[in-house]
Amino acid sequence: MQGRNEKVWAVVRCIPEGCVATYGQVARLAGLGRLARQAGYALHALPPGSDVPWQRVVNARGEVSRRSDPGGEDLQRIRLEMEGVEFGLDGRIDLARFGWQPTGVPG
DNA sequence: AGCGTGACGCAGG
């Protein structure tokens, strides 16, 4: 662990395949508090070819966020669909079904 | 050192 970004990446690495987490969720687990923007920035700073499953991080609405890299949104969706994550007709993911629950609270 | 921007989230109407 050398910086905030790596802390974020470490959390994202913990997201299991077929699941998604929100930026805010990642920010908290990374110790950034409410700084969801920072979580997004950390992913933006990801080096190409990294083993970090960045595609598993979406916004609180369950949709792929717009970013600078054109076409990257489509790549993220494709990658998620390959993992079994389903998108609604409105392009949103049901976080109740595919959202990552680190606590795994029985219920 | 200041200003604008950004892979966000929450509260209010």
Next chain:
DNA sequence: ACCTGCGCCACGC
């Protein structure tokens, strides 16, 4: 459920 306004912090110029 929708859209709008505001706050948060780091990065680049």
